[in-house]
Amino acid sequence: MDISIHSSFLPQDDPDAALAFYRDTxxxxxxxxxxFNGMRWITVGPPNQPGTxxxxxxxxxxxxxxxxxRSTIVAMMAKGTYGGILLATPDxxxxxxxxxxxxxxxxxxxxxxxxxxxxxxxxxxxxxLIRVQQLR
Numbered sequence: 193m194d195i196s197i198h199s200s201f202l203p204q205d206d207p208d209a210a211l212a213f214y215r216d217t218x219x220x221x222x223x224x225x226x227x228f229n230g231m232r233w234i235t236v237g238p239p240n241q242p243g244t245x246x247x248x249x250x251x252x253x254x255x256x257x258x259x260x261x262r263s264t265i266v267a268m269m270a271k272g273t274y275g276g277i278l279l280a281t282p283d284x285x286x287x288x289x290x291x292x293x294x295x296x297x298x299x300x301x302x303x304x305x306x307x308x309x310x311x312x313x314x315x316x317x318x319x320x321l322i323r324v325q326q327l328r
Contacts, residue, residue: 198243200246200247201246201275202276202277202320203249203251203265203269204248204250204251204316204317205250205266205269209317209318210234211248214236214246214316215236217291218279221238222234223235223236223245233247233249233250235247252265272299272315272320272321275320276323277322278322278323279323281326281327282326282327283326284302284312284325287324291312297314297315299312299313299315299321309325310325312324
């Protein structure tokens with residue numbers, strides 16, 4: 193079976209801040225930016241990986257979600273416990289220096305993890321946890 197990851201989804205509650213972070217800070221390209229009823233879905237991805245994307249979507253817009261569930265999602269986003277993604281780079285220190293120089297919230301500085309990877313963690317503007325690990 194030949195299956196690949198095409199898109200992952202992360203919630204965003206401020207499309208302009210999300211766009212600035214993923215495009216300007218991380219250097220991802222914008223692949224799509226769609227509005228509907230005052231909401232925006234923004235698709236971004238690494239320029240050298242045209243087949244892999246992250247869709248930044250409004251929180252809790254799935255059909256059938258209750259207002260209580262939507263409130264829970266928003267509260268979890270604010271704590272950084274709702275969404276997350278793992279990225280990788282060949283130069284972890286350069287990536288960390290670049291993110292540290294921006295106004296990105298640093299959660300963990302580069303660390304040699306006991307499970308065999310070196311990584312760091314930041315939060316995007318919506319609170320999503322982004323871990324970046326060193327490519328081996």
